[in-house]
Amino acid sequence: MADKAPRGVTVIDLDTGEEKPISHHVPVGPHHPILKEPLRIKLAIRGEEVVDCKVEMGYCHRGIEKIMEGMPWQKAAFLAERVCGICSHAHNMCFIGAVESVSEGEPARRGLFLRYIVQELDRIQSHLIANAAYFYSIEHETMFVWNMNTRERVLDCIEKITGNRILTGWNVVGGVRLDVDEDTLNEVIEVLEEKVVPDVETYRKIASNDPFIKMRSRGVGVITEDMIRRYRVVGPQARASGVAQDIRTIEPVYPEVGFRPITRDHGDNLDRILVRYDEVLQSVELIERMVEELPRGDHRVEMKVEGGHVVNRTEAPRGELVYDMEISRGGVVKKATIRTPSVPNIRVLEAIAPGAPSVADAVAAYASLDPCVACNERFIVIDRDKDEIVFSGKAREVLRACRSKTS
Amino acid sequence: MVCCLLKKLKGLIRSRSIHVSVVNTGGCNGCDIEILACFTYRYDLEQYGIYYHNNPRKTDVLIVTGPVTEQWKDKLPKLYDKVPEPKAVVAVGSCACSGGIFNQDGGRVGGGAAEFIPVDAEVPGCPPRPDEIVKAVVEVLPTFFRRWEFERGGGDGR
Known part of the structure; x- marks a missing residue:
């Protein structure tokens, strides 16, 4: 009898006496303990096994691209920053970079270096909160609190440099808003070296060795190279599957400080976590090298906006971020299209969730993709x-x- | 006299164990991660007897962040109805207070949470710092729950 029973839970129909598998639909969200942001995941399950998954978005649509039309860049930069609160600096930087590429002259070298230093700090805090969210979703509260605690120290560094914890408003056309003296940067490096690096190394060791984390994460939610091509997965999620694509290789400052993308092979939940820890440690090294090679001079130069059509790309913490804009002479935004990395990264859940042994694993796979719903919502009809x-x-x-x- | 003492006791106990639920009605995440930071070591809201979970049916305080987007306009009042009495609503961030930067021409958001549900406290800022959130929550909420039996509670099933 036992070997004849179909997989999963079954129920006996009282009228006919047939044994049928229970099939069920589980909606997760838009307001759910596991979700930080509103999103609906519709899971079809058979017993415990997930057989189908649909992602429904649109709860965060605010019409940012429409509001941006007809705004001068000084105002629109603040709006671009508020597309997403976690990777806000990347949005600000990408927007300002787009305006700069249709302007006369070059931005200040010192300004560029300071911009990328804050960008790497932003990446560290974003990766730490992403991993914290994953550990929260597999109910490992200790690692959640530890990760968040280390993140506080990084936010202190950002505050020391820019004056605010998140939504810093740091970039302007031609450079950055304020100059930073050497003592502040040395203090930041001291904090990173003495507090953040040992902590993150410990977390990486725990994550790769702890048997319980391994049981929940190894082999769950595997993204293959085929899926990456089909869904255009970007960022650490793609690099965890062995695809070395990183926009930082073609961005200005990074080749000078010897940047190389990090990859891992398995492409499952655990590798995505570990790639993020690797990148945190790499970011600390990059910051150190940038501070060493920080050029002297102005932190900001005057630039005249010529106008035109521009496509600018940046490596946000979650992957490739694209701003496609039309800018008129004087710097008024005519039209803006924003493509954020979370769009393909969330869509790939529809491919990896079916086949997960339980709903909890599907939700953990969702959290490991580092989803940022606020980035996503670009249109409603x-x-x-x-x-x-x-x-x-x-x-x-x-x-x-x-x-x-x-x- | 006994009734008054009972009410005081109820209020005291209520003010010592507050359950909080955070609902993001389409914000940019900035306020959410600052609220999340309140529950970690450094700010530690739990030492004041405030516990964070996201089940609206068991909660006392609904924290609303973000402007109310088109999809949330009917869902937010429904969510509010699910919260049992006594309940309080705290709007955190400029967007939840007034619609913020998104409440201009071309945007499709409502003007803050107060248009849809009664709001008891507002914390402005974009985003407010965790210490501001902690200050607002710790100063306002225990007083609110201590007085609730005397001011709004009472016999007629309210």
Whole structure:
């Protein structure tokens, strides 16, 4: 009897006497203990096993691209920063970089170095909160609190340099807002070397050796190279599967300080966590080298915005961030399109969640993708006559609707 | 007299064990991670008897962050109804107070949480620092729950 029973939980139909597997749909979100941000994951399960997964977005749509139209860059930079609160500096930097590439002259060298120092600090705190969120999702509260505690020290460093913890408003066209003296930078390096590096090394050791973390993470949520090509996965999520793609290799300052992308092979939850720890340690090294080679001179130069069409790319903590903008003479944003790394990174959940042995594993796989929902919501489709939402954040359905109307 | 003592006792116990639930109605995450930072070593809200979990049916205080987006306009009042009495709502961040930077031409957000549900306390800032959040929560909420039996509670099933 036992070997005949189908997998999962079954129920006997009282009328016919047949044994049927229980199938069920579990909606996770938009407000759920495991989610920091509103998002709905629809899981179809058979017994405990997840068989299908759909991700539904659109709870965060604020219309940033529309608000940005007709704004001077001085105002729009603040708006770009508020696309996402965790990787805010990357958004600000990408926006300012786009405006600079249609301007006369070059930004100040010292300003560029200071910009990338803050960018690496931002990457450290973002990776630490991502790993903390993963450990929270597998109920490892000790590691969660430790990671968050180390992150506080990094935020102190950011505050020391820029004056604010998050949403710093640090970049301006031509450089950065303030100059930083050597003592501050040395203090920052001291904190990073004495507090952050030993902590992160310990966490990496625990994560790669602890049997319970291994049982929950090794071999769960494997992203193959084929999936990376199909879903265009970017960032540490792709690098954990052995694909060495990193926009930092073509960004200005990084080749001078000897940057090389880090990869790992397995592509499962554990490797994504470990790649982030590796990158934190690498970022500390990069910061040290940037501070050593920090050029003297102005931190900001005057630049005249010429205007034009521009596509700018930056490596945000979560992957490749693209700003496609049209800017008029004088620096007014005509049109902006933002492509954030979380869009493909969340979509790939639809491929890796089916086959997970339990709902908890699917949720852990979701947390390991470092999802940032606030980044994602780029469009809703509104019926003007009725003033109601037709589609929100469901790219595939919108595409299908558009095709059916035009063909 | 006994009734008054009982009310005082109830208020005292309520003010010592507050359960908090955070709902992000479409914000940029900045306020959420600052609230999350409140529950770690350095700020440690739990030492004041404030416990964080995200189940609205068991919670006393609903912390709202972010502007109320189109999708949340009907869901936020529903979520508020699920919270049992006595309940308080704290709006954290400029967006939850007034719609913030997104409440301008072209944006499709409501003007803050107060348009949809009654809000008891507001913490402005973009984002407010964790110590400001801790100060607001620790100063306002225990007083609110201690007085609730006398001011709004009472016989008629309120």
